[in-house]
Amino acid sequence: MSRLTDLIANVKTKDPSLGADLDREFKVLSSRLPFGLNFERHRPEAVELPLRPIRRGDKVRILPPRKSSQNGDQGLWHVISINKLKKEASLKLIGAGDTEQRNVALDDLVVVAEFRDKIYPGLVSTGSVRRSDVRPSHIVINGENYHALKALTFTHRGKIDVIYIDPPYNTGARDWKYNNNYVERDDQYRHSKWLAMMERRLLITKELLKPEESVLIVTIDEKEYLRLGMLLEQIFPEARIQMITSLINPKGVARGQDFYRVDEYIYFVFFGSCAVTKLNDPMILTGKKNDNFDKEPKETTRKVRWGNLLRSGTDAKRSDRKHQFYPIFLNKETGKLHSIGEPLLPVTADRQSVIAPNGTVAIWPIRKDGTEGRWQVGHSRLRELFDKGYASVGKFNGGDRVSFSYLTDNIIEQINTGAISIIERDQNGVVVLAYSEEQESIENPKTMWNKTSHSASEYGTSLLRQILPGRSFPFPKSLYAVEDALKFFIAQKPDAKVLDFFSGSGTTAHAVMRINRQFGGNRQCISVTNNEVSSDEQEKLIKDGYRPGDEKWEQLGICDYITKPRIKSAITGKTPDDEEIKGNYKFIDEFPISEGFEENAEFFTLTYEAKEAVNHNLAFKRIAPLLWLRAGAAGARIDTLPENGWEVCERYGVLSDIDQATPFIHRINQVEGLCIAYIVTDDERRFQAIARRLPKTVEPVRLYEAYLSNFSFANGD
Known part of the structure; x- marks a missing residue:
């Protein structure tokens, strides 16, 4: 070892860059585990940044001629100077000393960022959609996900409740790239490249997840599930890990002479006190009558849990929801509901200025510490709940502190679907509810999932075609499968933050919106994806003379062509052509897709800033969105x-x-x-x-x- 150290030291004096590379690889080899998962970390990853302007000091690659399908010069060059008049740059080949230099047109260069380089990220807004005055925005970031994760360490370190990812499965069928090249089936380093790619990103998730309570969810198939399991164990030794088998295609996918593939695997990595929420859904069909939990749960006799009308926890102040600070008037003698007042505006208005009707007392949302809070629902909604018997007045002792109970959207939905029955009403017209006998016996979900709603062809591919007619995306997840996986961890967390950094078609954000509608709350999803085009589309574009960065190329990229339009259409209920989306959502939350969601979304592209520009206050406009995200x-x-x-x-x-x-x-x-x-x-x-x-x-x-x-x-x- 000492001899190798001396040789590396000698190389460093002659070629610092090569010496640093050798030193890094030597340290990797010397730290190899004596057992467990060992793999070649291969060449450091690099990403091309076609939208980034060329700057002096940049690391660049020379592009092949237009219409050429060759990879071109894979060497990396430093930009020594830029001649703006000639629109060309003077370059020096990295690692070759001063022996090789050349001048190249700026249009034939692309900036390259290696993952060991320092970056200073920013964001540029590329659009938004707003349908709510109160909810935070879901975020979509177009960029290399490793660098986007780095950016999120500034805005969301230790703040993420759930990370759900559906990474490339490494099938060898051109489903992902390493160093800008597709990883083919016959690549002898195929598995090492995949593991290296995953390891780098999973290490950053440790910085983003809440250590006290959070979960990482990773889907995979048989190509890499064994390696992924070992990788997760090595990276997260402190976590509890469980693997689920999920039926996603009952018809099966051919595997040559082998068994047809009908399922995939889902790893759940639990951190801290994280536990599965019991939602009365076993996730498996046992063959018993009416055990299809997508459709017809039986009636029940178990006590149903009501929600507390007074908001607690986060966003519980009067100022957080100004329209949800209003009085509830009760009869002074009986304690029964008299009426519900209007919101007291502006937020600085004194509640003592409100005069209660004769014979009543005003009950305001006052928290335990005496500060002004807010109710969980608006005044109009509460009137509807009382009219239906879905809200009730608690114990009344003649004072101005009374608790109220109400049925959450989730319970009401279960009433509508028959999962919960109204057995009677009390003397005040308040409903008495009960679950079915069979559901009472259900505890935690099982490790085999075979729900009909998880079919990827019907509720992934076909659903996406409804939302984005004429556009296709390979193998999108079933919306309801993602929704189910998330619900076990965020159903009871109304302000949960969810991250998906392999967001693809945007299914995770779509699922979070549905969960907000079912359970109420302000859950937020951050979606990260790049803007690569499919391999077939890439061949056509190259043949027509286009390159990454050209408008025609970028229009067909995943983020701009699929992810952003899908999330926007889900919110608005309209296709990209501004037509109402046909069909209904299915199963426990059935309503027309055209209704959309009362949600907001903001779209960004990741940028790479110069440190000097940041220091001199010249990059504020690109850093500003990060400040907003952190808040x-x-x-x-x-x-x-x-x-x-x-x-x-x-x-x-x-x-x-x-x-x-x-x-x-x-x-x-x-x-x-x-x-x-x-x-x-x-x-x-x-x-x-x-x-x-x-x-x-x-x-x-x-x-x-x-x-x-x-x-x-x-x-x-």
Whole structure:
């Protein structure tokens, strides 16, 4: 070993880049496990950035001539200088000293980022869709998912409840690329490349998931499930891991002379206290009559759990939902409901100004600590619930503190489908409910799933064709299969954050929207995908003379052609051609797809910023979306540097001129629910002085020190 160390040291003096590569590989070999999963980590991954302008100092690759199907020059070059008049760059070949240099037209170059390089990410908004005034936005990021994950370490470190991914299955059928080349079936390093690709990304998930309670869900088939299982055990030794078998295609997929493939596997990696929520769905058909839990659950006699009308936990302040702060008037003598008042606006209005009707007392959503909270539903909705007997008044002692119960959307849906029955009504007209006998005996779901709703052909491919007529995507997951996998972990977490960094057609975000509708809440999904075109489409585009980065090419990429349109159409209920989507959602939540969802979504493209531009406040516009994401991606966004030195919105504020700290802090104290104050300064002492003046509930973040320190390390491989 010492002899190898000496040789590597000698190489470093002659060729630092080669020496560093050798040193890195030597350390990998010397750290090999004596048993378990060993694999070649192969060449470090690199990604081409066709939309990124060429800058001096960039690492670039020379593109093949247009209409050429060859890979072209795979060498990497440094950009020494740029001649804007001639629109060309002077290059020096990396690793060849000064011996090889050339001038190349800018149009024939593409920027390359290796995964060991330092990056400083930003985001550019490419559109949005809004149908809710209260919910946060679902996020779609078009970019290399490894770098997008790095960006999320600044915005969501330790904040993610669930990561659900459906990575490439490594079938050898051109389903994924490594270093910009398709991994073919006969590639002898095929499995090593796949494992290296997965390991790099899974290591970052450790930084994003909540260590105290979260879950990683990974789907896979027989090609890599054994290796994936061992990889998960090595990366997450502290976690509990379980594998599920799921029937996804009853007709089967041919495997040559082997058994037809009808299922796939799902790994669940549990962290901290994470546990499966019991939702009275065993996920398996046993052959008993009426045991199809997609369709006809039996009646029941078990007690049904009602929701507490007073909001608790996150987003529970009056200012978080201003229209859900209103009085409920009860008869002073009997405690029975008299009427429901209107929302008290603006949020600064004093509730003492409201005069209760004669003979009544006003009950407001006041939390245990005496602060003003909010009800779970709006006043109009609560009136409907009381009219149907779906809400009730708790014990009344003549005072102004009374608890109320109501039926959540999930329970109402089960009433509508017959899973829960109304057996009678009490003297106040409130329903008495019961589950079926059979459902009462159900505990945790089983490890074999064979629900009809999980058929990928019907509820993945066919459903996607309904939403995006004329567009195709290979092997999309069943919407209901993803929904079921998520529900066991977020049904009772109304503010859960879900991440999918192999988002493909956008099924995960779609499933999260459906869960919000069924259970209520403001769950949010972050979807990451690149904008690659399919292999067949790529051949056609190259033949026609197009390259990545050309408008025609990018229009047909996964993100722009499938992911973004699918999520937008799911929300609006309309196809990309602005026609109402035909058909209904099925099973437990059956309604017309054309109704859409009361949700929001924002679309971004990942950018790569220069450190100097960040330091000199020249990249704020691209960093601004990251600040918004870190504050919860809800409400307004501060997209430009404030002209008067500061700006405050619903969730966060930006102080760009520290001499304006006093009015900035004064405004922050007036905004309930604000969680972050970004302070732009190089002076640590003044930053700390301002931070001490902020409310304890507001997190002070120093720009750009916090941002730069988060990314100022080599990414490694």
